[in-house]
Amino acid sequence: MESPHGAAVAADGFGLEGPRGWAFRAVGFEAAPGSLVAIHGPSGSGRTCLLLALTGRMRPSEGRAEVGGLELPRRMASVRRISALGPVPGVSDLDPALTVAEHLRERALLQRRFDGSLRALLRPRAERAAETRARIDRALEAAGLDVAALPKQERTAVRDLERLEELRLSVALALIGRPRLLAVDDMDLKLSDADRAEAWALLRGVAEGGTTVLAVCSQAPEDATVVRLTPARDGDGDGDRADAGETTAEKPSPTPRAKRPAAADGSHEATGAAGATDASGATDATAPAHAAGPADRAPAADAGEPAEAMPAGEDPKAIHAAEATPRGDHQDTTEEGAADALAETGRA
Template identity: 70%
Template structure:
């Protein structure tokens, strides 16, 4: 069952094939609202592309997925309206020339520019209008645990002077300004110490506990997080009495597979598997005031069909930095 704060995420046979072969394929997911998901796999195994495809910013070529009951690839525009990107290098990088205050104001301004007209149309009668930008910024900073008083120059601190974990918190705060039902982040644990990595995962757990579904790309996830694995599977131990397998046999796929573009897997791809590390999705809490678009899909059917044919450039437009 879907939630007004978090989005159900489902996928079956989900894949993306490019000119040089499969980027990822045969992904299967079934996650409840408020779940915390991790995408694990070696660099080049399609982790970022999977993240972008599940948020409606890259068009898949095989299978299907559902995010908040919006089916991909048909409803990419609708999925983009209920999802947000945290830090994704090369897509929505923070502006190093801005201060923390300027970056937050810019994020609030872009959110109002791109989303306010749509949300105003979809808002049920009698529902409260979104809080002013200043209030939403304060709430977002509190949600990610970023206290301006701890920064060298407070809100006037330059973005370039932030530590890696502080920059992650700022990016997540900006993403939360629009009240997304699915938050996606790339390279979460890159260049973080063990202590900082623990703090980063605690941050995502707190966001999920508020009801927002969270999807994070990482090199290694904690044991309590549900894992979607991409990349080639490690070779199995040889049997005591090896026997030739029939040519018709193929590796068994449990949750998902992917194939790096420039590895030996191109010649003889091995099917990786997805494991689940005793995960228990966080209970949905009091999250943002995101609006369920499903009741009003007929008002945007023509818009979805137009937007979903524009490709990756249009898919990344909401960041304001594509």
């Protein structure tokens, strides 16, 4: 099986507004297929919302973006099919009571159910089992998770995993679907310096294998394309919309492992703005967003687009928790929308 080809990602004037103001605004950057993109900024700067918007899970309010040549928000369903979520709190959390083997088996079965053809489902059971095992082994190898080294091997419960092992498991589950785009939230949260270096090495390896990686972080490596977000400044006191801070998209250094001088050496920079989601500064990944005008109220997918299968490497129950459909005029009422909903909830 050939390695998946990464999806190019581009954004221009990209923004998402929620009921408490702008989560992020005027974000602009470009990343080639197979790039490692670090979304950098403090909590409350709209990092998770940007991650979910770029993977088709939240509807943007302004600007445009393309993922693998698919325009957002018009082709959100198609973007979901080629992207996968690693760990995103509140959206794709691991079940602490389940074992590693149970998580892997469940994800493989769901992927085969929603991503496989009818002919594949009719193949002999032994052949299907062998293919599933091979797919799991490839994903574990890419994520660098040595199941045999765990305390109880495959029977180890998620609650007994170290933070880095849990990250590796989440990435492995996402890679089972062979996505073109992998999104990881808070990848360096609660990691020591040594573990953080290993985590970046993991994501760098995934990108080198052909999958574009978007990673939210608090400390960005120098060899990544960095999108910097800052929380909103105090606005005019109306409490509804905040003035935006600055965002900067930086391309990686041509010598990624060497220290760069403080002055820029010709790397491309673009400026824009980002905002906070609430007064406390916490980012709400599931907060609804609404478009600013009729021009932004694009349908979720093309009218002729087929019913959506489960996004690569994602539990279908988590999709509706993240995708924002705040008003009735945004709700997809087509037959395609109904088919999407049934597929994402596992009832199709």
